[in-house]
Amino acid sequence: MASPAAPASPQAYADAVAAAVRAAAAYYADGATPLGDDEYDALVRAIEAYEREHPDEVLPESPTGKVAGGAAVGDVPHSVPMLSLDNVFSAEELESWAAGLERRLGRPVAAWCVEPKLDGLAIAARYRAGRLTRVLTRGDGLAGEDITAAADAVLGLPDRLAEPVDVELRGEVLLTHEQFEQANAVRTAHGATPFAHPRSGAAGTLRAKDRAYRVELTFFAYDALGLPGLDHAELLVRLAALGAHTAAGTAAAPRRCATLAEAQQRIDEIAGLRAALPFGIDGVVVKADAVADQEAAGSGSRAPRWAVARKLQAQHQVTRLLGVEWNVGRTGIIAPRAVLEPVVIDGVTVTYATLHNPADIERRGLMIGDQVFVYRAGDVIPRVEAPLVDQRTGAEQPIAFPEVCPRCGDAIDTSEQRWRCVRGRACQAVASVIYAAGRDQLDIEGLGGTRAVQLVEAGLVADLADLFTLTREQLLTLERMGDTSADNLLAAIETARSRPLNRVFCALGIRGTGRTMSRRIAAHFGSMAAIRAADAEALAGVDGIGAEKAAVIVTELVDVAALLDRLAAQGVGAAVTEPTAPAATSADGGSAATDGTAAGPLAGQSVVVTGSMTGALAELSRNAMNELIERAGGKASSSVSKRTTLLVAGEKAGSKRAKAEELGVAVMTPEEFAALVADQLG
Numbered sequence: 001m002a003s004p005a006a007p008a009s010p011q012a013y014a015d016a017v018a019a020a021v022r023a024a025a026a027y028y029a030d031g032a033t034p035l036g037d038d039e040y041d042a043l044v045r046a047i048e049a050y051e052r053e054h055p056d057e058v059l060p061e062s063p064t065g066k067v068a069g070g071a072a073v074g075d076v077p078h079s080v081p082m083l084s085l086d087n088v089f090s091a092e093e094l095e096s097w098a099a100g101l102e103r104r105l106g107r108p109v110a111a112w113c114v115e116p117k118l119d120g121l122a123i124a125a126r127y128r129a130g131r132l133t134r135v136l137t138r139g140d141g142l143a144g145e146d147i148t149a150a151a152d153a154v155l156g157l158p159d160r161l162a163e164p165v166d167v168e169l170r171g172e173v174l175l176t177h178e179q180f181e182q183a184n185a186v187r188t189a190h191g192a193t194p195f196a197h198p199r200s201g202a203a204g205t206l207r208a209k210d211r212a213y214r215v216e217l218t219f220f221a222y223d224a225l226g227l228p229g230l231d232h233a234e235l236l237v238r239l240a241a242l243g244a245h246t247a248a249g250t251a252a253a254p255r256r257c258a259t260l261a262e263a264q265q266r267i268d269e270i271a272g273l274r275a276a277l278p279f280g281i282d283g284v285v286v287k288a289d290a291v292a293d294q295e296a297a298g299s300g301s302r303a304p305r306w307a308v309a310r311k312l313q314a315q316h317q318v319t320r321l322l323g324v325e326w327n328v329g330r331t332g333i334i335a336p337r338a339v340l341e342p343v344v345i346d347g348v349t350v351t352y353a354t355l356h357n358p359a360d361i362e363r364r365g366l367m368i369g370d371q372v373f374v375y376r377a378g379d380v381i382p383r384v385e386a387p388l389v390d391q392r393t394g395a396e397q398p399i400a401f402p403e404v405c406p407r408c409g410d411a412i413d414t415s416e417q418r419w420r421c422v423r424g425r426a427c428q429a430v431a432s433v434i435y436a437a438g439r440d441q442l443d444i445e446g447l448g449g450t451r452a453v454q455l456v457e458a459g460l461v462a463d464l465a466d467l468f469t470l471t472r473e474q475l476l477t478l479e480r481m482g483d484t485s486a487d488n489l490l491a492a493i494e495t496a497r498s499r500p501l502n503r504v505f506c507a508l509g510i511r512g513t514g515r516t517m518s519r520r521i522a523a524h525f526g527s528m529a530a531i532r533a534a535d536a537e538a539l540a541g542v543d544g545i546g547a548e549k550a551a552v553i554v555t556e557l558v559d560v561a562a563l564l565d566r567l568a569a570q571g572v573g574a575a576v577t578e579p580t581a582p583a584a585t586s587a588d589g590g591s592a593a594t595d596g597t598a599a600g601p602l603a604g605q606s607v608v609v610t611g612s613m614t615g616a617l618a619e620l621s622r623n624a625m626n627e628l629i630e631r632a633g634g635k636a637s638s639s640v641s642k643r644t645t646l647l648v649a650g651e652k653a654g655s656k657r658a659k660a661e662e663l664g665v666a667v668m669t670p671e672e673f674a675a676l677v678a679d680q681l682g
């Protein structure tokens, strides 16, 4: 990660300091914050950069060099200051930090200990003769708040240790993912707003007084006073033996590493495990393991010199809720989905997040235009956690709930938390059959809305595969279905049986794949079997499919596996063409490449069609024209740009023709074009 630029002026620096102080104060007060972790870290680093360049302008309230950004308060003094950690953001920064430490020691570090950086709040728990006497927050590092009353609800922080020792455990209190879910369930049941974030939940819970409900937390010990002479890894073993909970039992267990390279490997492992851990981590801590190294290195006023946090990208980010979409699922469930101002979380751009159900939206008190906390971890579907209520401007709008099923327009059953179309699965069936029969998909004439409803309601059709087994007798049982209509419909279905792959694929109604994308996917893979065999990585090789969409398509393909089997048995979608992408693994074991070079008279051309088509092209819809262009090796596009190489201009061609002429793009009549692609047209 590049270092953020220093503020450009004293005023910008003062503004940055004020913003950081506000954020730190809010964060340590109740865990709510107007800034995401990454933004806060970047702000502090920019402030540090300015202060390095202008050491005599450092403001006294600057958060740099202070534990908790100088925000926290408390009145019970710590016996030994509770320090923070310095941060590094890359392997290179870690290396130079370690080199600095070894220079200071004048010798190599004996060994490292690598452990998860637990995303909670630091506490100190004092034991006298093995009995818990007092629990303190970190506060400003010198004095903390007494939170002994909250200890009861903290798992892993025993009332009594296994031996009657005098010791002060130090470690992190957090809400595991499960505890976070439980906490929000019980809070919303009590009419309280849900916690935005597990850490704000932990902070709020430790301080809460007189709550009508109980929220359970978890403690992880990572340090102690009063057990001298032990190397760090040994100390952790001793703490566990005394009955304190440590990270030892987790997949991210602390590990002693002989070299920095080994430590780096363990950091990568822990980072890779992050999504699967049952609790949040915001980094990995690297510590000099030997007590001799720790003592020789000592500590600064803010942080020890023998330990450092390798920060990971935050999994929570703040962004704006732009709107809510209502999607009807396969079973007729009407699910709200948040449309977000795009935000990068842990390297992935997130634009949508789940909102569960209408009751959940109400409980969270969300409004359109709100700044919201969004959470994403690994492959988990991003979700909107809560609005930042104190950031409201007054311009926020209530979220409109649908009054009728957004898919079929029938009524909504709102008796359960999850709303559902009264047609249930049939809502999906009717809509998906109408869609599949549409002109740009299977193009089945005579199968419009009324017929689709009849077929579904008569139990003859539940999905599009059923269309291909319909018999004349079955059709004749339908109202207003005479001999001729039945024969015509059967003939239209028969024609549809041999539609090309792209249309059959499009007919499936896979999310994120309309006509254009279906054409690209079909051309790329060449057969339904190859599409089905593709993993997310292979799908992401198709022009226009990013990682997020590829994952969705893979999931959807699994969902329709049975349907695809039945279609295949009917010979639907059986066409095979030469794929534009090499098979996933070639003979030399290489992976799929996508040079996309296609042969044909339009190879390398970017073609736009405008005006009405005549002659041999008269009957072709725009979609069919686009298919034709792609069969001929070209790329179809809907607007004229510098990249356009050919415009097919029919009658009444308007502004696109003018633009093409202005840009010097070649223009053809439909007849000239038909001659050019005669082979593909046949």
Ligand code: IVH
Pocket: 083, 084, 085, 115, 116, 117, 118, 119, 120, 121, 122, 172, 222, 223, 285, 304, 307, 309
């Ligand atoms: S060691 C002198 N180890 O991260 C020792 N801290 O950003 C200083 N934290 O204040 C702390 N996991 O609240 C240490 N395994 C771990 C940790 C850890 C989380 C927290 C702790 C610290 C903060 C610094």
